[in-house]
Amino acid sequence: MARKRSEQLTDGEQGIMEILWERGESSVKDIAGALAAEKPVAYTTVQTMCKILAEKGHADFRKEGRAFIYRARMSRTEARQSALKNLLNRFFGSSPELLAQHLMRETDIELKDLEALQKKIDETD
Amino acid sequence: MARKRSEQLTDGEQGIMEILWERGESSVKDIAGALAAEKPVAYTTVQTMCKILAEKGHADFRKEGRAFIYRARMSRTEARQSALKNLLNRFFGSSPELLAQHLMRETDIELKDLEALQKKIDETD
DNA sequence: GTCAACCTACTAACTAATTAGTTTTATTGA
DNA sequence: TCAATAAAACTAATTAGTTAGTAGGTTGAC
Structure with a gap:
Protein backbone atom coordinates (compact mmCIF):
# COMPACT_ATOMS: atom_id res chain seq x y z
CA MET A 1 0.00 0.00 0.00
CA ARG A 73 -5.84 30.14 -5.10
CA MET A 74 -4.85 30.00 -1.47
CA SER A 75 -3.69 33.25 0.06
CA ARG A 76 -0.50 33.45 2.02
CA THR A 77 -2.53 34.15 5.12
CA GLU A 78 -4.64 31.06 4.58
CA ALA A 79 -1.53 28.98 4.05
CA ARG A 80 -0.06 30.33 7.26
CA GLN A 81 -3.25 29.67 9.13
CA SER A 82 -3.45 26.15 7.81
CA ALA A 83 0.18 25.35 8.57
CA LEU A 84 -0.20 26.79 12.05
CA LYS A 85 -3.30 24.77 12.73
CA ASN A 86 -1.54 21.68 11.50
CA LEU A 87 1.39 22.24 13.83
CA LEU A 88 -0.93 22.97 16.70
CA ASN A 89 -2.81 19.70 16.25
CA ARG A 90 0.14 17.55 15.46
CA PHE A 91 2.62 18.65 18.07
CA PHE A 92 0.85 20.66 20.70
CA GLY A 93 -2.31 18.65 21.31
CA SER A 94 -4.38 21.56 19.94
CA SER A 95 -3.36 23.75 22.86
CA PRO A 96 -2.50 27.25 21.67
CA GLU A 97 -1.28 28.07 25.17
CA LEU A 98 1.31 25.33 24.96
CA LEU A 99 2.44 26.60 21.60
CA ALA A 100 2.65 30.14 22.90
CA GLN A 101 4.72 28.94 25.79
CA HIS A 102 7.19 27.26 23.46
CA LEU A 103 7.28 30.33 21.28
CA MET A 104 8.14 32.53 24.25
CA ARG A 105 10.78 30.12 25.45
CA GLU A 106 12.43 29.65 22.10
CA THR A 107 12.36 33.13 20.68
CA ASP A 108 13.01 36.57 22.05
CA ILE A 109 9.37 37.53 21.85
CA GLU A 110 8.09 39.35 24.90
CA LEU A 111 4.70 39.70 26.43
CA LYS A 112 4.76 43.43 25.85
CA ASP A 113 5.23 42.80 22.13
CA LEU A 114 2.20 40.60 22.23
CA GLU A 115 0.20 43.25 24.00
CA ALA A 116 1.02 45.69 21.26
CA LEU A 117 -0.07 43.13 18.74
CA GLN A 118 -3.28 42.46 20.55
CA LYS A 119 -4.03 46.16 20.58
CA LYS A 120 -3.41 46.35 16.87
CA ILE A 121 -5.69 43.40 16.24
CA ASP A 122 -8.42 44.89 18.40
CA GLU A 123 -8.18 48.18 16.56
CA THR A 124 -8.36 46.69 13.09
CA ASP A 125 -11.45 44.66 13.91
CA MET B 1 16.49 12.88 -9.64
CA ARG B 73 16.31 9.92 21.46
CA MET B 74 14.64 13.23 20.84
CA SER B 75 12.43 14.54 23.61
CA ARG B 76 8.92 15.72 22.93
CA THR B 77 10.01 19.22 23.85
CA GLU B 78 12.85 19.12 21.37
CA ALA B 79 10.52 17.85 18.68
CA ARG B 80 8.09 20.63 19.41
CA GLN B 81 10.82 23.22 19.37
CA SER B 82 12.16 21.91 16.10
CA ALA B 83 8.75 21.79 14.45
CA LEU B 84 7.96 25.27 15.68
CA LYS B 85 11.23 26.66 14.37
CA ASN B 86 10.59 24.98 11.06
CA LEU B 87 7.16 26.55 10.75
CA LEU B 88 8.52 29.90 11.79
CA ASN B 89 11.18 29.89 9.09
CA ARG B 90 9.09 28.36 6.36
CA PHE B 91 5.88 30.32 6.69
CA PHE B 92 6.47 33.33 8.85
CA GLY B 93 9.78 34.65 7.60
CA SER B 94 11.33 33.87 10.99
CA SER B 95 9.16 36.48 12.67
CA PRO B 96 7.78 35.17 15.97
CA GLU B 97 5.60 38.27 16.22
CA LEU B 98 3.88 37.42 12.96
CA LEU B 99 3.32 33.88 14.17
CA ALA B 100 1.95 35.12 17.47
CA GLN B 101 -0.39 37.41 15.63
CA HIS B 102 -1.78 34.55 13.59
CA LEU B 103 -2.08 32.42 16.69
CA MET B 104 -4.11 35.08 18.46
CA ARG B 105 -6.31 35.62 15.43
CA GLU B 106 -6.97 31.98 14.78
CA THR B 107 -7.42 30.62 18.25
CA ASP B 108 -9.25 31.75 21.33
CA ILE B 109 -6.04 32.34 23.22
CA GLU B 110 -6.20 35.34 25.51
CA LEU B 111 -3.55 37.66 26.77
CA LYS B 112 -4.40 36.96 30.37
CA ASP B 113 -3.71 33.26 29.78
CA LEU B 114 -0.36 34.21 28.37
CA GLU B 115 0.38 36.37 31.37
CA ALA B 116 -0.17 33.42 33.60
CA LEU B 117 2.14 31.42 31.41
CA GLN B 118 4.79 34.06 31.47
CA LYS B 119 4.60 34.14 35.21
CA LYS B 120 5.05 30.39 35.34
CA ILE B 121 8.02 30.57 33.00
CA ASP B 122 9.63 33.33 35.05
CA GLU B 123 9.16 31.37 38.24
CA THR B 124 10.64 28.14 36.92
CA ASP B 125 13.75 29.84 35.58
C1' DG C 1 11.19 -33.34 21.06
C1' DT C 2 7.74 -31.03 18.67
C1' DC C 3 4.76 -27.37 17.87
C1' DA C 4 2.88 -22.99 18.28
C1' DA C 5 3.91 -18.29 19.20
C1' DC C 6 6.79 -14.79 18.71
C1' DC C 7 10.18 -12.04 16.70
C1' DT C 8 13.34 -10.19 13.24
C1' DA C 9 15.07 -9.83 8.49
C1' DC C 10 14.11 -9.58 3.96
C1' DT C 11 11.27 -8.44 0.26
C1' DA C 12 7.65 -6.33 -2.31
C1' DA C 13 4.31 -3.29 -3.96
C1' DC C 14 2.70 0.97 -4.71
C1' DT C 15 2.01 6.18 -4.47
C1' DA C 16 4.24 10.79 -3.66
C1' DA C 17 7.80 13.95 -4.68
C1' DT C 18 11.50 15.80 -7.33
C1' DT C 19 14.04 16.71 -11.36
C1' DA C 20 14.54 16.95 -16.02
C1' DG C 21 14.91 15.01 -20.93
C1' DT C 22 12.25 14.26 -25.31
C1' DT C 23 8.47 15.02 -28.37
C1' DT C 24 4.92 17.67 -30.21
C1' DT C 25 2.62 21.78 -31.33
C1' DA C 26 1.94 26.46 -32.21
C1' DT C 27 3.61 31.12 -33.16
C1' DT C 28 6.24 34.42 -35.48
C1' DG C 29 9.65 36.83 -37.94
C1' DA C 30 12.55 36.69 -42.19
C1' DT D 1 6.41 29.64 -46.67
C1' DC D 2 9.45 27.91 -43.57
C1' DA D 3 12.75 27.67 -40.05
C1' DA D 4 13.61 29.11 -35.42
C1' DT D 5 11.73 29.32 -31.18
C1' DA D 6 8.96 28.77 -27.24
C1' DA D 7 5.81 26.39 -24.68
C1' DA D 8 3.15 22.49 -23.30
C1' DA D 9 2.65 17.47 -23.19
C1' DC D 10 4.56 13.33 -22.44
C1' DT D 11 7.84 10.34 -20.47
C1' DA D 12 11.26 8.74 -17.36
C1' DA D 13 14.23 7.97 -13.52
C1' DT D 14 15.03 7.90 -8.86
C1' DT D 15 14.31 8.25 -3.80
C1' DA D 16 10.99 8.69 0.18
C1' DG D 17 7.17 6.98 2.63
C1' DT D 18 3.72 3.56 3.84
C1' DT D 19 1.98 -0.89 4.38
C1' DA D 20 2.45 -5.51 4.83
C1' DG D 21 3.61 -10.48 3.38
C1' DT D 22 6.88 -14.34 3.75
C1' DA D 23 10.83 -16.87 5.40
C1' DG D 24 13.40 -18.38 9.00
C1' DG D 25 15.14 -18.61 13.66
C1' DT D 26 14.22 -18.93 19.08
C1' DT D 27 11.94 -20.38 22.79
C1' DG D 28 8.73 -21.84 26.02
C1' DA D 29 4.91 -25.19 26.95
C1' DC D 30 3.41 -29.66 27.04
Whole structure:
Protein backbone atom coordinates (compact mmCIF):
# COMPACT_ATOMS: atom_id res chain seq x y z
CA MET A 1 0.00 0.00 0.00
CA ALA A 2 1.07 3.56 -0.41
CA ARG A 3 0.92 6.98 1.04
CA LYS A 4 -1.68 9.66 0.58
CA ARG A 5 -0.93 12.88 -1.18
CA SER A 6 -0.19 15.39 1.52
CA GLU A 7 -2.65 18.20 2.18
CA GLN A 8 0.14 20.44 3.35
CA LEU A 9 2.35 22.27 0.89
CA THR A 10 5.55 20.41 0.19
CA ASP A 11 8.86 22.24 0.01
CA GLY A 12 8.85 22.51 -3.74
CA GLU A 13 5.25 23.54 -3.87
CA GLN A 14 5.79 26.21 -1.32
CA GLY A 15 8.68 27.66 -3.28
CA ILE A 16 6.35 28.31 -6.17
CA MET A 17 3.48 29.56 -4.04
CA GLU A 18 5.89 32.00 -2.43
CA ILE A 19 6.60 33.47 -5.84
CA LEU A 20 2.94 33.60 -6.78
CA TRP A 21 2.18 35.43 -3.56
CA GLU A 22 5.04 37.83 -4.14
CA ARG A 23 4.42 38.57 -7.79
CA GLY A 24 0.77 37.72 -8.32
CA GLU A 25 -0.12 36.07 -11.62
CA SER A 26 2.97 34.65 -13.28
CA SER A 27 3.88 32.60 -16.29
CA VAL A 28 5.97 29.48 -15.94
CA LYS A 29 8.84 31.45 -17.39
CA ASP A 30 8.50 34.13 -14.73
CA ILE A 31 8.35 31.55 -11.98
CA ALA A 32 11.32 29.66 -13.36
CA GLY A 33 13.25 32.88 -13.54
CA ALA A 34 12.45 33.83 -9.98
CA LEU A 35 13.27 30.35 -8.68
CA ALA A 36 16.53 30.26 -10.60
CA ALA A 37 17.71 33.27 -8.60
CA GLU A 38 17.90 30.94 -5.59
CA LYS A 39 19.01 27.76 -7.26
CA PRO A 40 19.19 26.67 -10.90
CA VAL A 41 16.13 24.75 -11.97
CA ALA A 42 14.95 23.39 -15.31
CA TYR A 43 12.01 25.04 -17.01
CA THR A 44 10.25 21.71 -17.35
CA THR A 45 10.62 21.04 -13.66
CA VAL A 46 8.73 24.22 -12.92
CA GLN A 47 6.08 23.25 -15.45
CA THR A 48 5.55 19.93 -13.76
CA MET A 49 5.31 21.44 -10.32
CA CYS A 50 2.87 24.08 -11.46
CA LYS A 51 0.67 21.40 -12.98
CA ILE A 52 0.68 19.50 -9.69
CA LEU A 53 -0.14 22.65 -7.73
CA ALA A 54 -3.13 23.17 -10.01
CA GLU A 55 -4.18 19.52 -9.63
CA LYS A 56 -4.09 19.91 -5.90
CA GLY A 57 -6.19 23.02 -6.12
CA HIS A 58 -3.57 25.34 -4.67
CA ALA A 59 -3.23 27.24 -7.93
CA ASP A 60 -5.29 28.20 -10.93
CA PHE A 61 -4.22 28.88 -14.48
CA ARG A 62 -5.45 30.44 -17.65
CA LYS A 63 -4.06 30.44 -21.14
CA GLU A 64 -2.61 33.63 -22.51
CA GLY A 65 -1.35 33.12 -26.04
CA ARG A 66 0.81 30.04 -25.85
CA ALA A 67 1.67 30.32 -22.21
CA PHE A 68 -0.11 29.31 -19.06
CA ILE A 69 -0.43 31.98 -16.45
CA TYR A 70 -0.64 30.68 -12.90
CA ARG A 71 -2.27 32.30 -9.93
CA ALA A 72 -2.41 31.28 -6.26
CA ARG A 73 -5.84 30.14 -5.10
CA MET A 74 -4.85 30.00 -1.47
CA SER A 75 -3.69 33.25 0.06
CA ARG A 76 -0.50 33.45 2.02
CA THR A 77 -2.53 34.15 5.12
CA GLU A 78 -4.64 31.06 4.58
CA ALA A 79 -1.53 28.98 4.05
CA ARG A 80 -0.06 30.33 7.26
CA GLN A 81 -3.25 29.67 9.13
CA SER A 82 -3.45 26.15 7.81
CA ALA A 83 0.18 25.35 8.57
CA LEU A 84 -0.20 26.79 12.05
CA LYS A 85 -3.30 24.77 12.73
CA ASN A 86 -1.54 21.68 11.50
CA LEU A 87 1.39 22.24 13.83
CA LEU A 88 -0.93 22.97 16.70
CA ASN A 89 -2.81 19.70 16.25
CA ARG A 90 0.14 17.55 15.46
CA PHE A 91 2.62 18.65 18.07
CA PHE A 92 0.85 20.66 20.70
CA GLY A 93 -2.31 18.65 21.31
CA SER A 94 -4.38 21.56 19.94
CA SER A 95 -3.36 23.75 22.86
CA PRO A 96 -2.50 27.25 21.67
CA GLU A 97 -1.28 28.07 25.17
CA LEU A 98 1.31 25.33 24.96
CA LEU A 99 2.44 26.60 21.60
CA ALA A 100 2.65 30.14 22.90
CA GLN A 101 4.72 28.94 25.79
CA HIS A 102 7.19 27.26 23.46
CA LEU A 103 7.28 30.33 21.28
CA MET A 104 8.14 32.53 24.25
CA ARG A 105 10.78 30.12 25.45
CA GLU A 106 12.43 29.65 22.10
CA THR A 107 12.36 33.13 20.68
CA ASP A 108 13.01 36.57 22.05
CA ILE A 109 9.37 37.53 21.85
CA GLU A 110 8.09 39.35 24.90
CA LEU A 111 4.70 39.70 26.43
CA LYS A 112 4.76 43.43 25.85
CA ASP A 113 5.23 42.80 22.13
CA LEU A 114 2.20 40.60 22.23
CA GLU A 115 0.20 43.25 24.00
CA ALA A 116 1.02 45.69 21.26
CA LEU A 117 -0.07 43.13 18.74
CA GLN A 118 -3.28 42.46 20.55
CA LYS A 119 -4.03 46.16 20.58
CA LYS A 120 -3.41 46.35 16.87
CA ILE A 121 -5.69 43.40 16.24
CA ASP A 122 -8.42 44.89 18.40
CA GLU A 123 -8.18 48.18 16.56
CA THR A 124 -8.36 46.69 13.09
CA ASP A 125 -11.45 44.66 13.91
CA MET B 1 16.49 12.88 -9.64
CA ALA B 2 14.69 12.38 -6.38
CA ARG B 3 13.83 13.93 -3.13
CA LYS B 4 15.83 14.22 0.05
CA ARG B 5 14.88 12.40 3.19
CA SER B 6 13.04 14.90 5.34
CA GLU B 7 14.55 16.14 8.57
CA GLN B 8 11.13 16.62 10.07
CA LEU B 9 9.18 13.72 11.51
CA THR B 10 6.76 12.23 9.02
CA ASP B 11 3.22 11.36 10.03
CA GLY B 12 3.95 7.71 10.61
CA GLU B 13 7.14 8.42 12.45
CA GLN B 14 5.46 10.87 14.71
CA GLY B 15 2.78 8.36 15.62
CA ILE B 16 5.44 6.07 17.01
CA MET B 17 7.40 8.83 18.70
CA GLU B 18 4.21 9.94 20.39
CA ILE B 19 3.89 6.50 21.93
CA LEU B 20 7.53 6.40 22.96
CA TRP B 21 7.13 9.76 24.66
CA GLU B 22 3.98 8.62 26.37
CA ARG B 23 5.15 5.21 27.52
CA GLY B 24 8.91 5.51 27.56
CA GLU B 25 10.85 2.44 26.41
CA SER B 26 8.60 0.10 24.47
CA SER B 27 8.84 -3.12 22.54
CA VAL B 28 7.53 -3.32 19.01
CA LYS B 29 4.63 -5.28 20.41
CA ASP B 30 3.77 -2.53 22.86
CA ILE B 31 3.95 0.10 20.16
CA ALA B 32 1.86 -1.96 17.75
CA GLY B 33 -0.71 -2.48 20.47
CA ALA B 34 -0.90 1.19 21.28
CA LEU B 35 -1.12 2.17 17.63
CA ALA B 36 -3.80 -0.41 16.94
CA ALA B 37 -6.05 1.36 19.40
CA GLU B 38 -6.29 4.19 16.89
CA LYS B 39 -6.24 2.23 13.66
CA PRO B 40 -5.39 -1.40 12.86
CA VAL B 41 -1.80 -1.79 11.80
CA ALA B 42 0.34 -4.82 10.98
CA TYR B 43 3.06 -5.79 13.40
CA THR B 44 5.61 -5.82 10.62
CA THR B 45 4.66 -2.32 9.58
CA VAL B 46 5.53 -1.09 13.03
CA GLN B 47 8.79 -2.99 12.94
CA THR B 48 9.75 -1.35 9.68
CA MET B 49 8.93 2.10 10.93
CA CYS B 50 10.85 1.60 14.15
CA LYS B 51 13.87 0.51 12.14
CA ILE B 52 13.64 3.65 10.03
CA LEU B 53 13.28 5.84 13.12
CA ALA B 54 16.45 4.29 14.47
CA GLU B 55 18.24 4.78 11.14
CA LYS B 56 17.30 8.43 11.17
CA GLY B 57 18.57 8.78 14.69
CA HIS B 58 15.24 9.67 16.25
CA ALA B 59 15.13 6.46 18.27
CA ASP B 60 17.48 4.01 19.90
CA PHE B 61 17.06 0.34 20.58
CA ARG B 62 18.50 -2.45 22.63
CA LYS B 63 17.91 -6.16 22.60
CA GLU B 64 16.05 -7.70 25.48
CA GLY B 65 15.72 -11.41 24.99
CA ARG B 66 14.39 -11.85 21.49
CA ALA B 67 12.74 -8.49 21.26
CA PHE B 68 13.99 -5.03 20.43
CA ILE B 69 13.12 -2.32 22.89
CA TYR B 70 12.90 1.13 21.40
CA ARG B 71 13.45 4.46 23.09
CA ALA B 72 13.05 8.03 21.87
CA ARG B 73 16.31 9.92 21.46
CA MET B 74 14.64 13.23 20.84
CA SER B 75 12.43 14.54 23.61
CA ARG B 76 8.92 15.72 22.93
CA THR B 77 10.01 19.22 23.85
CA GLU B 78 12.85 19.12 21.37
CA ALA B 79 10.52 17.85 18.68
CA ARG B 80 8.09 20.63 19.41
CA GLN B 81 10.82 23.22 19.37
CA SER B 82 12.16 21.91 16.10
CA ALA B 83 8.75 21.79 14.45
CA LEU B 84 7.96 25.27 15.68
CA LYS B 85 11.23 26.66 14.37
CA ASN B 86 10.59 24.98 11.06
CA LEU B 87 7.16 26.55 10.75
CA LEU B 88 8.52 29.90 11.79
CA ASN B 89 11.18 29.89 9.09
CA ARG B 90 9.09 28.36 6.36
CA PHE B 91 5.88 30.32 6.69
CA PHE B 92 6.47 33.33 8.85
CA GLY B 93 9.78 34.65 7.60
CA SER B 94 11.33 33.87 10.99
CA SER B 95 9.16 36.48 12.67
CA PRO B 96 7.78 35.17 15.97
CA GLU B 97 5.60 38.27 16.22
CA LEU B 98 3.88 37.42 12.96
CA LEU B 99 3.32 33.88 14.17
CA ALA B 100 1.95 35.12 17.47
CA GLN B 101 -0.39 37.41 15.63
CA HIS B 102 -1.78 34.55 13.59
CA LEU B 103 -2.08 32.42 16.69
CA MET B 104 -4.11 35.08 18.46
CA ARG B 105 -6.31 35.62 15.43
CA GLU B 106 -6.97 31.98 14.78
CA THR B 107 -7.42 30.62 18.25
CA ASP B 108 -9.25 31.75 21.33
CA ILE B 109 -6.04 32.34 23.22
CA GLU B 110 -6.20 35.34 25.51
CA LEU B 111 -3.55 37.66 26.77
CA LYS B 112 -4.40 36.96 30.37
CA ASP B 113 -3.71 33.26 29.78
CA LEU B 114 -0.36 34.21 28.37
CA GLU B 115 0.38 36.37 31.37
CA ALA B 116 -0.17 33.42 33.60
CA LEU B 117 2.14 31.42 31.41
CA GLN B 118 4.79 34.06 31.47
CA LYS B 119 4.60 34.14 35.21
CA LYS B 120 5.05 30.39 35.34
CA ILE B 121 8.02 30.57 33.00
CA ASP B 122 9.63 33.33 35.05
CA GLU B 123 9.16 31.37 38.24
CA THR B 124 10.64 28.14 36.92
CA ASP B 125 13.75 29.84 35.58
C1' DG C 1 11.19 -33.34 21.06
C1' DT C 2 7.74 -31.03 18.67
C1' DC C 3 4.76 -27.37 17.87
C1' DA C 4 2.88 -22.99 18.28
C1' DA C 5 3.91 -18.29 19.20
C1' DC C 6 6.79 -14.79 18.71
C1' DC C 7 10.18 -12.04 16.70
C1' DT C 8 13.34 -10.19 13.24
C1' DA C 9 15.07 -9.83 8.49
C1' DC C 10 14.11 -9.58 3.96
C1' DT C 11 11.27 -8.44 0.26
C1' DA C 12 7.65 -6.33 -2.31
C1' DA C 13 4.31 -3.29 -3.96
C1' DC C 14 2.70 0.97 -4.71
C1' DT C 15 2.01 6.18 -4.47
C1' DA C 16 4.24 10.79 -3.66
C1' DA C 17 7.80 13.95 -4.68
C1' DT C 18 11.50 15.80 -7.33
C1' DT C 19 14.04 16.71 -11.36
C1' DA C 20 14.54 16.95 -16.02
C1' DG C 21 14.91 15.01 -20.93
C1' DT C 22 12.25 14.26 -25.31
C1' DT C 23 8.47 15.02 -28.37
C1' DT C 24 4.92 17.67 -30.21
C1' DT C 25 2.62 21.78 -31.33
C1' DA C 26 1.94 26.46 -32.21
C1' DT C 27 3.61 31.12 -33.16
C1' DT C 28 6.24 34.42 -35.48
C1' DG C 29 9.65 36.83 -37.94
C1' DA C 30 12.55 36.69 -42.19
C1' DT D 1 6.41 29.64 -46.67
C1' DC D 2 9.45 27.91 -43.57
C1' DA D 3 12.75 27.67 -40.05
C1' DA D 4 13.61 29.11 -35.42
C1' DT D 5 11.73 29.32 -31.18
C1' DA D 6 8.96 28.77 -27.24
C1' DA D 7 5.81 26.39 -24.68
C1' DA D 8 3.15 22.49 -23.30
C1' DA D 9 2.65 17.47 -23.19
C1' DC D 10 4.56 13.33 -22.44
C1' DT D 11 7.84 10.34 -20.47
C1' DA D 12 11.26 8.74 -17.36
C1' DA D 13 14.23 7.97 -13.52
C1' DT D 14 15.03 7.90 -8.86
C1' DT D 15 14.31 8.25 -3.80
C1' DA D 16 10.99 8.69 0.18
C1' DG D 17 7.17 6.98 2.63
C1' DT D 18 3.72 3.56 3.84
C1' DT D 19 1.98 -0.89 4.38
C1' DA D 20 2.45 -5.51 4.83
C1' DG D 21 3.61 -10.48 3.38
C1' DT D 22 6.88 -14.34 3.75
C1' DA D 23 10.83 -16.87 5.40
C1' DG D 24 13.40 -18.38 9.00
C1' DG D 25 15.14 -18.61 13.66
C1' DT D 26 14.22 -18.93 19.08
C1' DT D 27 11.94 -20.38 22.79
C1' DG D 28 8.73 -21.84 26.02
C1' DA D 29 4.91 -25.19 26.95
C1' DC D 30 3.41 -29.66 27.04
